[in-house]
Amino acid sequence: MKLFDKAHLSTLMKLVNAWLIIAFPVSWFAPLLKAGLLPFFNLTEISILSGLTALMESDIFLAGVVALFAIILPLAKVMATAAIQFGFLKYHHLWWVSLLGKFAMAEVFLLALYIVVAKGVGVGRLETAWGLYFFTFCVLMSYLVTVIETYGRKAPK
Numbered sequence: 001m002k003l004f005d006k007a008h009l010s011t012l013m014k015l016v017n018a019w020l021i022i023a024f025p026v027s028w029f030a031p032l033l034k035a036g037l038l039p040f041f042n043l044t045e046i047s048i049l050s051g052l053t054a055l056m057e058s059d060i061f062l063a064g065v066v067a068l069f070a071i072i073l074p075l076a077k078v079m080a081t082a083a084i085q086f087g088f089l090k091y092h093h094l095w096w097v098s099l100l101g102k103f104a105m106a107e108v109f110l111l112a113l114y115i116v117v118a119k120g121v122g123v124g125r126l127e128t129a130w131g132l133y134f135f136t137f138c139v140l141m142s143y144l145v146t147v148i149e150t151y152g153r154k155a156p157k
Contacts, residue, residue, distance in 0.1 A: 009152055014085050017145050020078045023138050028071060030131025047131060069103065077101050078142055081149065094150055101146050 027048065034043035046054075048070055055063035077100040083089040084097065 006152065009148065010085070013145050013148055013152075014082075016141060017078060017081050017085060020138055020142055020145070021075075021082065023134075023141075024075050024078060027131060027135040027138050030134050031129035032132040032135065034127040034129055043127060045129060048135065073100055073103050074139065074142060077146070081142075081145060084149070094146070098146055098150060101143055 029047050029049060031045035031047055032051070033046045035046055036043035052063055052067055052071075055066055077097055080089065080093070080097045080100065084091060084094055
């Protein structure tokens with residue numbers, strides 16, 4: 001007996017992907033890091049959007065790259081996957097969606113954020129916040145949906 005048949009798995013992936021359409025924008029506002037100067041000063045929370053704001057003040061090109069890879073491409077991937085799941089795009093477009101996923105990397109944002117924090121704070125401390133785990137979970141769930149959509153449809157009946 002299978003845990004999920006194809007129809008149930010397809011419905012589950014549609015639900016997960018619909019959840020991602022809401023979850024990704026929430027993750028942009030969630031605190032990723034708490035940064036502070038020396039142990040006895042208050043920590044400032046940094047989200048994707050606050051990090052982008054700081055980047056725009058110091059390096060507009062890097063801010064554009066981060067916006068592309070941390071916001072635009074992940075959301076485009078989720079929306080394109082939904083379009084395939086609901087029949088607005090054909091299944092053969094899934095290779096394009098998979099390619100979007102390869103470019104929608106959270107690491108690009110995190111690296112740029114660390115650069116801004118290191119330049120701005122100098123001596124201080126960093127603590128991870130719940131938003132980092134939430135954003136990472138969203139990215140991983142997006143990859144999982146794409147993998148299941150890609151290989152689940154090719155599986156023999």
